[in-house]
Amino acid sequence: MLKAYDYGEPDQQTGEIQDAGLFRKEKGIALQYVLDNPNHIKERKCPVCGTAHTKFIFSRWDIDYLFCDECCSIFVPADKKTIKDYLNIEKMRELRISDEYQQQAEERRADIWDGQVMWAQFRIYRYLGRNTNLDIIDYGNRYNGSVNRFRGSGMCSRYELRDSILPIDTEKVSRADVILYINQLQHESDPVATLGSLKKDLKKGGILILNTRLGSGFDILTLKGSMDSIFPYEHIMLPSRRGLEMILDKAGYELLEITTPGTRDMESVLKNKERVEESNFFIKYLLKTADRSTLADFQKFLQKSGMSSFAQVVAKVRM
Amino acid sequence: MEKIKTVIIGMGRMGKTRYEAMKRHGGFEITAICDTAAHNMDGYKEKKYERWQECIDETEPKAVIVCTYNAAIPEIVCYALEKGIAVFSEKPPGRNLEDALKMKEAYERAEDPVLKFGFNHRYHNSVMEARALIDSKILGEVICARGVYGKAGSPNFETEWRNDTSISGGGIMLDQGIHMLDLMYYFLGEFTEIQSSVDQLVWKDMPTEDSAFSILRTGDGKVASLHSSAIQWRHKFSLDLICTKGFISLNGLLTSTKSYGEERISYYRKDLEQKTGGLGKPMEHTMCFNEDQSWDYEMEEFYEAVRGKKAVVQGKIEDAVNLMKMLDNIYSV
Numbered sequence: 001m002l003k004a005y006d007y008g009e010p011d012q013q014t015g016e017i018q019d020a021g022l023f024r025k026e027k028g029i030a031l032q033y034v035l036d037n038p039n040h041i042k043e044r045k046c047p048v049c050g051t052a053h054t055k056f057i058f059s060r061w062d063i064d065y066l067f068c069d070e071c072c073s074i075f076v077p078a079d080k081k082t083i084k085d086y087l088n089i090e091k092m093r094e095l096r097i098s099d100e101y102q103q104q105a106e107e108r109r110a111d112i113w114d115g116q117v118m119w120a121q122f123r124i125y126r127y128l129g130r131n132t133n134l135d136i137i138d139y140g141n142r143y144n145g146s147v148n149r150f151r152g153s154g155m156c157s158r159y160e161l162r163d164s165i166l167p168i169d170t171e172k173v174s175r176a177d178v179i180l181y182i183n184q185l186q187h188e189s190d191p192v193a194t195l196g197s198l199k200k201d202l203k204k205g206g207i208l209i210l211n212t213r214l215g216s217g218f219d220i221l222t223l224k225g226s227m228d229s230i231f232p233y234e235h236i237m238l239p240s241r242r243g244l245e246m247i248l249d250k251a252g253y254e255l256l257e258i259t260t261p262g263t264r265d266m267e268s269v270l271k272n273k274e275r276v277e278e279s280n281f282f283i284k285y286l287l288k289t290a291d292r293s294t295l296a297d298f299q300k301f302l303q304k305s306g307m308s309s310f311a312q313v314v315a316k317v318r319m
Numbered sequence: 320m321e322k323i324k325t326v327i328i329g330m331g332r333m334g335k336t337r338y339e340a341m342k343r344h345g346g347f348e349i350t351a352i353c354d355t356a357a358h359n360m361d362g363y364k365e366k367k368y369e370r371w372q373e374c375i376d377e378t379e380p381k382a383v384i385v386c387t388y389n390a391a392i393p394e395i396v397c398y399a400l401e402k403g404i405a406v407f408s409e410k411p412p413g414r415n416l417e418d419a420l421k422m423k424e425a426y427e428r429a430e431d432p433v434l435k436f437g438f439n440h441r442y443h444n445s446v447m448e449a450r451a452l453i454d455s456k457i458l459g460e461v462i463c464a465r466g467v468y469g470k471a472g473s474p475n476f477e478t479e480w481r482n483d484t485s486i487s488g489g490g491i492m493l494d495q496g497i498h499m500l501d502l503m504y505y506f507l508g509e510f511t512e513i514q515s516s517v518d519q520l521v522w523k524d525m526p527t528e529d530s531a532f533s534i535l536r537t538g539d540g541k542v543a544s545l546h547s548s549a550i551q552w553r554h555k556f557s558l559d560l561i562c563t564k565g566f567i568s569l570n571g572l573l574t575s576t577k578s579y580g581e582e583r584i585s586y587y588r589k590d591l592e593q594k595t596g597g598l599g600k601p602m603e604h605t606m607c608f609n610e611d612q613s614w615d616y617e618m619e620e621f622y623e624a625v626r627g628k629k630a631v632v633q634g635k636i637e638d639a640v641n642l643m644k645m646l647d648n649i650y651s652v
Contacts, residue, residue, distance in 0.1 A: 111594050115602070118457055118588070125455035126448065259606070304607065 017112065018229075019104040022095070027231055029092045034061045034232050037085070041077045047190055048073045048243040058225030063232040065225070067215075073243035074215030076236035078189050086233040087187060093165045096142055106145040113146045116182075117153050120209060123314050124155065124178055127207050127256055133157045134177040137201055140164055140184045150180070175203045185212040185247075186235045195251035199317050208253060210313040216240035217309020218265040218302050222283055226275035227268070241306045244313065253315040262310030266299040322348040323405075323625050326378050328371045328395055329386035330354040330363070333409050333437075336575075337384050338363075340614035346622045351378045371395055380404060382433075382625050388486045389493075393418040396434070397425035405433035405625040407618075411497050411646075412436050412639035414488020419636075419643035426636045433624045435617075436634035440498045441505060442613035445569045445584040448606060449560060452567055452586055453506065459563030461506050464543040466558045468499040469551025471578075472521075472529070476549065482527045490527025492517065493646060496547025499558065500649075501642055503535065503543045506560055509641050510535035510543065513648040521550045533649050554578040564589050573611040583607040 044054050046068035057067035057074060067074055095101055125131040135158045141147050142165050151159050151170075160173040179198055188194050198208065213230075214220075215238030220227055230238070239247060241260065248255050269276065273287045286298070302308040325347045327334050334354070341347040351366040353374040360367045368374035371391075375383060375398065383399045385392055385408040393413045399406045400422075412419045426432050440446055453461055470491065473479070481487050481494045492500075504510070515533040522529045529549040536542050556572040556579045565588040571580035585605040588595070595602035623629040 115595070119604075121457055122452060122455055126451040131455050261604075 017108050019101075019108070022101055022104055025095055026092065026234075027228075029089060029095065030086070030231055030234055031061055033086055033089055033092075034063060037082050039063050039076065039078055039082070039232070041079055043077045045077070046071060046073060047075055047077070047192070047237070048239055048246055060225050060231050068240075068243070071243040071246055072216050072240035074220065074238040074240075076232055078233055078236050080189050083187055083189055083233050083236065097165055097167065102144050105143050109143065110145065113143070113149045116146070116211075117149045119312070120150075120178075120180070121153060121155060123209065123257075124207065127314060127316070128177060128205070131155050135173045135175065135203070136160070136178045136180060137162055137173050137176040138164075138180040139182075139198075141180070141182065142166060144168070146182075174201075175206070176201055177203055177206045179206070179208045181208060181210040183211055183213070185210065185237055185239070185244075187233060188237045191237055191239070191247045192250045195247060195253070199252055202317055205316065207256070208313070208315045210311075210315070212244065212311055212313075213238055214241055214244065214260065214262075214309050214311050216242070216307060217260075217262060218307055219268040219309050222269050222280065223272055223275055224277075226272055228272075229268075241311060244311055248313065248315050252318050254318040256314040256316060258306075258311055258313050260303055260306045260308040260311050262303060262308030263299060264310075265302055265308050266295050270295065320346050321626060322346060323382050323622065324348050324350050324378070324380045325382040325384060326351045326353065326374055326380045327384045327386060328353045328374065329388075329391075329409075330359040331356075331386060334359070334384070334386035336614060337386055337407075337409075337437075337618070340618045341384075343615060344618045344622060347382070347618075350380060372398065375399060375402065375404070382407065382621075385409060388480060389414045389418075389488050390486045393421045396422045400425045400429040400432050400434060403430065403432075405621075407435050407437065407621045409437045410501075410634075410639075411488070411493050412636075412643055414486075414493075416640070416643040416647040418488070419640045423636050423640050431627075433621075433631065434636050435621050435624060435631045436636075436639045437617060438498065438501045438634045438638075439613040439617050440502055440572075441633045442616040443572060443582065443611065444608040445572075445582050445606075446502060446505075448584045449506070449567050449569060452584075453560070453562070458565030458567065458586065458588065461560050461562050462541055463561045464503050464507055464541075464559060465561075466499045466503060466543065466545045467548070467551075467555055468495055468557075469546070469548040469553070469555035470495060471551060471553050472549050476529075477522050477525045482522075482525050484526045487527065489646070489650060490517075490525070490531075491529060491549040492531035492547040492649060495549075496531055496545065497642060497646065499545055499547060500533075500645060501638070502558060503545060504638070504642060504645070507541045507543055508537045508539070510645050510648075511538045512536040513645065513652055515649045515652045517650060517652075531649060535645070554580075556580075573608055575611075581607055582611075 045052050046054050049071040051070040053069040054066040058065050065074055121131045134155050136156050137160045140163045158171040158173050161170045276283055330352050349365050351374050352360050353368040353371050354360050382405040385395050396406050396408050426434050513535050517528045517531045519525055520530045531547045533545045558569040560567040567586045569584050571582045573582040585603050587601040587603040590601035624631045
């Protein structure tokens with residue numbers, strides 16, 4: 001397997017990627033749903049590696065997040081129906097497809113999406129030897145700006161948007177050269193089965209491109225329940241890097257590469273430094289004494305070592 | 320898996336490296352090894368020869384791997400090709416252009432010949448990634464390059480066989496700089512205008528150069544600068560590729576000694592609107608590698624060529640001749 005790491009300059013990060021007001025609304029809707037649908041699942045087995053050796057790590061809105069002692073993934077043992085219903089909350093859908101929401105996303109995420117498309121063009125060429133005339137299935141993409149960039153990138157012969165809240169008509173693709181599975185794993189209660197089911201949609205030699213938040217990232221393991229951006233049932237599956245490798249292996253994929261180019265761990269912890277546990281002396285000391293350059297180097301180290309909170313994966317079906 | 324009956328001529332460091340790669344591959348049946356220095360074959364179970372012709376004639380292999388001194392390469396390659404044997408030969412392709420042309424003639428005379436030269440740098444991960452970046456057109460077209468390939472020298476550098484002109488044909492440029500020249504040729508094309516300064520800057524009594532600077536220009540105006548050096552006093556590999564819409568930098572090279580530093584490729588897009596960072600600081604992406612599979616990829620390509628499944632793509636005789644032509648110019652300017 002090709003092992004590679006990818007990083008950018010952390011001090012080039014700009015502001016928040018979400019509008020504060022809209023994000024509050026999203027969380028409000030999610031909170032109401034959680035209050036109306038508390039988690040009754042008593043099962044504590046890790047959905048990634050299957051071990052029963054799991055323990056409580058934090059709770060959010062009275063929902064327990066568990067940490068797997070074996071593969072170090074973080075998860076909420078929620079049932080499929082609860083999650084499916086959460087993803088179909090009409091009020092949430094209306095908010096997310098609204099012009100205001102989409103416009104804010106465009107303003108804040110345009111560079112991220114541009115980078116994502118460029119990265120996809122590069123990696124697709126690396127593994128398929130071409131990056132044009134491709135049949136692409138994009139799962140769950142909920143941003144017009146992102147959809148438009150992929151469709152307009154010159155990569156697609158046919159592009160199908162599946163399982164998305166966006167009211168966009170796209171072509172049908174029976175078998176794809178490339179499946180995009182971006183930020184979808186986070187609300188999967190059975191990631192192995194879900195990724196396994198995608199294999200039938202890939203052409204022979206086709207590739208899966210998957211992006212996800214990781215549970216083994218520096219920010220979440222430092223801030224735990226104090227991380228505002230992690231909440232139920234939007235995030236119920238946060239695999240570790242090792243856990244992600246296990247998911248793909250169990251689902252029948254050959255991992256071509258996994259990189260952790262997340263750039264925001266340190267920034268996130270820095271913004272919430274008062275929430276870092278008092279017993280975390282080293283991190284407290286680091287945040288208190290390190291200059292910006294040291295913190296940037298620390299973020300680079302996290303990225304290069306596979307310990308940032310965001311992973312990019314390219315995989316193909318194992319023969 | 321089809322086993323290809325193979326012999327290795329020359330069991331020095333490169334012969335041993337190729338031996339290991341073939342064993343890992345599994346598709347080669349190494350029936351004999353050959354070296355003029357018997358001690359180089361100690362510990363190997365295969366049949367041993369000290370005369371390469373005897374080795375080839377008696378074992379009648381389907382493929383031969385040539386890892387000898389530069390001076391011996393052309394004769395062995397031509398002999399094997401004439402007998403219809405597939406040949407994989409170490410670089411450089413002989414001592415000079417004349418040697419390379421001799422092998423080309425033998426290649427053209429042979430029926431369905433397979434001939435591949437070992438330019439393993441093309442199979443390094445950073446180089447393959449650079450090739451993908453360029454071919455994907457994301458960063459536009461490569462228009463110029465800057466390369467440094469430097470060695471630390473060694474206590475007995477002057478007396479190494481590599482610096483005996485009669486055996487090697489040239490110094491650091493031919494021995495190591497040829498890899499950098501090959502990569503520049505790979506990315507930019509053939510250089511038709513060459514200026515150079517080939518010198519003995521430190522080892523003044525050595526018959527070969529310890530430093531070679533070259534400015535090279537292709538027929539369509541792409542420019543490159545190359546410094547091949549035995550007086551870097553540490554190992555160094557660095558190749559910058561300037562593209563019309565971005566920049567690629569290869570630094571370090573993963574080798575068995577790990578002495579060239581971490582192998583990595585960095586790239587960024589031209590960003591005059593400062594979308595990804597401040598002016599002069601565009602968002603840069605870096606990939607690092609901790610595995611060197613270059614020997615294995617190279618053997619796999621040769622294996623498929625011998626089986627007749629795929630043509631040789633890297634290290635073709637045409638490339639070898641072009642490189643030796645450019646080297647000839649570098650040395651003669």
